Amino acid sequence: MYKDEMIQLHQFLVYVLKYLTDNDKTSYDCSEYISLNISPHHIHKTKAEHKHAIFILCKIISDVVVDKDSNSIPTNVCNSLAELVSRSEKVLKTA
Numbered sequence: 001m002y003k004d005e006m007i008q009l010h011q012f013l014v015y016v017l018k019y020l021t022d023n024d025k026t027s028y029d030c031s032e033y034i035s036l037n038i039s040p041h042h043i044h045k046t047k048a049e050h051k052h053a054i055f056i057l058c059k060i061i062s063d064v065v066v067d068k069d070s071n072s073i074p075t076n077v078c079n080s081l082a083e084l085v086s087r088s089e090k091v092l093k094t095a
Contacts, residue, residue: 011040
């Protein structure tokens, strides 16, 4: 995937998360994403940084969806996303 496509996906996931949190009465912990200090508008960030942000957003969104409907996403998918986040953190730290 090209960097500009990665940025578009990043932006889409931000919209999805915003939609899910706006239409739900509870708040979700987005501190991990916010602490990255990267948004889709930061085009100077590396492709790996955007990829890591995408993984974190996917993990948060899956947690939100699981909380709303426990039968919609299997727990092994959520666990796999959490593992992807930790692997991408390791890659960023070594780069």
